[in-house]
Amino acid sequence: MKKIVIVAGSLAVLVALFFGLLYVLAVVDHRARFINNMNLLIEAHAELQEYGAFTNRFQHETVYPFTNRFTIDGKDYQCEFAVECEEFTNRGFLTITTNKMFVWIDKRRGVIPLVKPHTLPPGI
Numbered sequence: 001m002k003k004i005v006i007v008a009g010s011l012a013v014l015v016a017l018f019f020g021l022l023y024v025l026a027v028v029d030h031r032a033r034f035i036n037n038m039n040l041l042i043e044a045h046a047e048l049q050e051y052g053a054f055t056n057r058f059q060h061e062t063v064y065p066f067t068n069r070f071t072i073d074g075k076d077y078q079c080e081f082a083v084e085c086e087e088f089t090n091r092g093f094l095t096i097t098t099n100k101m102f103v104w105i106d107k108r109r110g111v112i113p114l115v116k117p118h119t120l121p122p123g124i
Contacts, residue, residue, distance in 0.1 A: 033087055037094050040063055044063050044081045062083065063082070066081055067079060077113060079097055079098075081095065082094065091123070101113065
């Protein structure tokens with residue numbers, strides 16, 4: 001009887017660890033996709049600066065011109081491009097400004113400038 005309890009307990013711990021690992025991998029994948037979107041915007045910005053135009057050749061994400069201007073805490077942000085992907089569509093979308101700053105347009109919280117390097121919006 002003790003062996004069955006020990007085996008069942010060990011199995012429960014292994015199952016809990018497995019699901020914990022799946023959660024961590026999902027979070028890491030989510031953040032990696034966001035950082036990939038940042039890189040796509042940097043590529044589009046660089047292409048526009050070098051050639052005067054950009055080509056939307058991206059497979060899973062849509063990069064498009066986005067020229068809205070936002071004023072946050074007295075600072076103006078002139079957007080240049082935005083990127084949308086299915087994973088973040090319900091939450092918002094990411095933009096890059098003409099001076100290579102990132103701005104997250106959150107559907108619930110509004111406009112959030114990502115001023116520090118490697119900053120992610122809340123919840124991502």
